Amino acid sequence: MNLDEMLRMALASLAANKTRAFLTMLGIWIGVASILAIVAIGNGGKALVIGEISGGNQSNVIQIVPRELVAPGLPQPGQVLSIDDSDLAITASFSGVESVNETFYGTAVVQSGDKSDNVTLFAGPADLDRLARFVVVRGHMFTAEDVLSHGNVAVISQSLANKLFGSGNPLGAIITLSGVPLEVIGVAQPEQASLYSLVMGSDNLYIPDTTCEDIFPNWTASEMDVVVQPGVDVQSLANRIVLALNIHAGDPTAFIDSSGLAASVAALVGKVTTILTAVIGAVAGIALLVGGVGVMNIMLVSVTERTQEIGIRVSLGARKRDIVLQFLVESMVITSMGGVAGIATGVVVSAALRALTGIPAFVPWTVGALAFVFSAAIGVVCGLYPAAKAANLHPVDALRYE
């Protein structure tokens, strides 16, 4: 008997019990769909987190930080803790450097009327929006004049605006930072919706670096952002600058290029996400296993119900192989159909997630193909025992079975 004939037979017999076939298929369907959805979310989340971390350094910006800021703990005596003007001058002297900017960041408390909130404070030059990657959506960004004049102005993030002013207009309002009044001149949003901001919220306050130095005279620049001219090898320039700074500081590890740090953190996060995805995927695999048990159960019922039919087929010349294949093909058709439906559902779910949350969830085609092969394999594994049971029935007993 050829495959085409067996497929027709299997489809006909499934069609005779549509509800049952559908419910059996549903088990595999749900199992495959949940595994695929989890893989998609895992992949998307990973891509997002890694993009978030490594996206922090734009390709033409080198971020240089004192080592102390990366490795927490008590600083060694004499360790460089901050960036000073001489460091800036050294960096600026390199050819290929377009501009050198100091940025400060830290946590602070802002108040507005009787409301207060913990914020992350960013301070920098007038192009801080580019360096800290945000967009002013209402009002405007502080200007170079504001920086020069130590202006008491602030740009606040949308979520901070919501907390302090609700639906009221934040522009022109006065907030206080360590007792210093600041006028809100702009409301900002991150350049792109990110997982970090989705999870953590982002109550950010952006002010000119000069103003920050007035309010927090003891703060030192936390990061040096070096904007590189187009066409320059960013990595080699970064290495040369760091080397020069370290020679200047007399400490071979005083400064580091935190762009590399971001990459290694990204790799670590990627690894963790992969492990998490695998663990949750394994749990979803249990759903698939249960689906497989359901298939085996139904195939056993089907063999029992069709005992007489098996006897008749044997009397007409069916070999054991024909009987085994008949039931195997049937269970494979069920699980493959469930697999295809599950893959389709997984793809739809990940597309929906992408559209609704911005998480770049996707199902790699290899995972889809693997899911299909695996669901067909479940059909074989779970159909084998019932099929063997059918083929080993004694023909006379089978014929007499009522």
Add this chain to the structure above:
Amino acid sequence: MIRLVGVTKSYTVGDQLVPVLKGIHLEVHPGEFVAVMGPSGSGKSTLMHILGLLDRPTSGDYELNGASVLHLPSNELARLRNQHIGFVFQNFHLIPRMSAVRNVELPMVYAGVPRSKRRARAMELLEMVGMANRAHHLPNELSGGQRQRVAIARALANDPAVLLADEPTGALDQQTGGEILRILQDLHADGRTVMVITHDPRVARAGQRILHMVDGEIVREEVPDEPR
């Protein structure tokens, strides 16, 4: 062509060995019409199952076409059932989910006959038993007599030399049974070997020989005096 030599068959029931056939000697020649008669429990169905290669004897020998079939592997037995033997059962044994014509095609499916050829042959056979107009009906849409006609068409699908009929009229009324018997007689007239198991004397008299079975033995062979 069919030769049984001292065939016995016993079943174990609990810890007891129950003999069902006790040394059957039987020869059936090509083209013969043989009837086997006996009360229920006489072992005639078991005999039929052994003849039809659905069961193996406990001892004795069975030769089909001059060769012993006792030690053939199961695939070879399946091939013989498929090619050389046609079964007709008391309860028709059509597969319920399949139309008449699909049922008739089934032995040809197992024989590997291509689809178009299969369909043509099945329709031809249904035509022969007068069922061509109901070819696409499911068994439960057919009367008992019609189902048995389809079953006979199916038994003939691969043109077997031997037709084994187990109480072919047992579930039918007098008139329908008579019609089925006439089909079997026509097949015999065409040269096919026919073995009928029955306890209807009217059916048995259609045979050239009647073997009477009692308690697992053939006790008497009768040649009906009336010409058929």
